[in-house]
Amino acid sequence: MSLGRGLSALITPTIKNNSSSVSADEGKVWFVPISKISPNLKQPRKNFKPEELDQLASSIKEHGVLQPLLVVEKTDGGYELVAGERRWRASQLAGLTTVPVLIKQWADQQKLEVSLIENIQRENLNPLEEAFAYKRLIEEFGLTQQQVSERVGKSRPAIANAVRLLDLPDQVQAALVEGKINSGQARALLSLSTSQEQLNMLSSMLGEKMTVRDLEREANKQKVLNNRPIRKDPNVLYLEDKLRAELGTKVNITQKGIRGTIMIDYYSDDDLKRLVKKLLNE
Numbered sequence: 001m002s003l004g005r006g007l008s009a010l011i012t013p014t015i016k017n018n019s020s021s022v023s024a025d026e027g028k029v030w031f032v033p034i035s036k037i038s039p040n041l042k043q044p045r046k047n048f049k050p051e052e053l054d055q056l057a058s059s060i061k062e063h064g065v066l067q068p069l070l071v072v073e074k075t076d077g078g079y080e081l082v083a084g085e086r087r088w089r090a091s092q093l094a095g096l097t098t099v100p101v102l103i104k105q106w107a108d109q110q111k112l113e114v115s116l117i118e119n120i121q122r123e124n125l126n127p128l129e130e131a132f133a134y135k136r137l138i139e140e141f142g143l144t145q146q147q148v149s150e151r152v153g154k155s156r157p158a159i160a161n162a163v164r165l166l167d168l169p170d171q172v173q174a175a176l177v178e179g180k181i182n183s184g185q186a187r188a189l190l191s192l193s194t195s196q197e198q199l200n201m202l203s204s205m206l207g208e209k210m211t212v213r214d215l216e217r218e219a220n221k222q223k224v225l226n227n228r229p230i231r232k233d234p235n236v237l238y239l240e241d242k243l244r245a246e247l248g249t250k251v252n253i254t255q256k257g258i259r260g261t262i263m264i265d266y267y268s269d270d271d272l273k274r275l276v277k278k279l280l281n282e
Helices: 050-063 085-093 108-121 127-139 145-152 156-167 170-177 183-189 195-208 212-225 234-247 269-279
Strands: 015-017 029-033 069-073 079-083 098-104 251-256 259-264
Touching: 050 085, 079 085, 079 098, 079 108, 085 098, 108 127, 108 145, 127 145, 127 156, 127 170, 145 156, 156 170, 156 183, 156 234, 170 183, 170 195, 183 195, 234 251, 234 259, 234 269
Parallel strands: 015 029, 069 098
Antiparallel strands: 029 098, 069 079, 251 259
């Protein structure tokens, strides 16, 4: 099953009651003591709004937990949450003693992937939580951006753009999490070369309520004044990397609006002949 296709295939209707020892029988739903379940400290989502938990707790009191939590067994006999921490927290507020769970046999990478996908599908993550999760998959588990995109069902440029948000100063990241600016505005700030320029522009944004287009214009003006090169779009950088890998030589793409130029370097007559044959598919 492709993880990017969703979590619905993980849920089955068979329910078994068991208040003590539970065998990890894939495909069955068990009721286990809520006290035996602990949260995954490395799960992507860190922020839970109290008012939303209260609303969910009220619903759980009336209707119960309609979708099982996903857990893995711990060596001490308890269970670690993979997906469903919001339901777990709300169930405690509702006074439940047991909750329905699906017990899975998953390694750390798959636990992160499933938790990330569930939160993305429910739009529960703020942009930085999502970015940190992508970064973990890339750095801790050695996945490429393309592999991450295939697993979570998002485009590779979307993954690249998300991870780049982690390069912003702490004050800008805080403004993004608090909803004072959106992801598009944050990405526009990345085109500025220094943290101080980004912070200065953030102050202007919050004071003048700039649009993303306004920000891009102001950022470009700032770069011209400082005689600094404009950072390339990550999509263009990705295409350059693909062409370099395919052609085995340096490739540079310059873009102005919808038009641009592709420059391909060669270093000898033989190298030129090789490139021509490759480009003409001879």
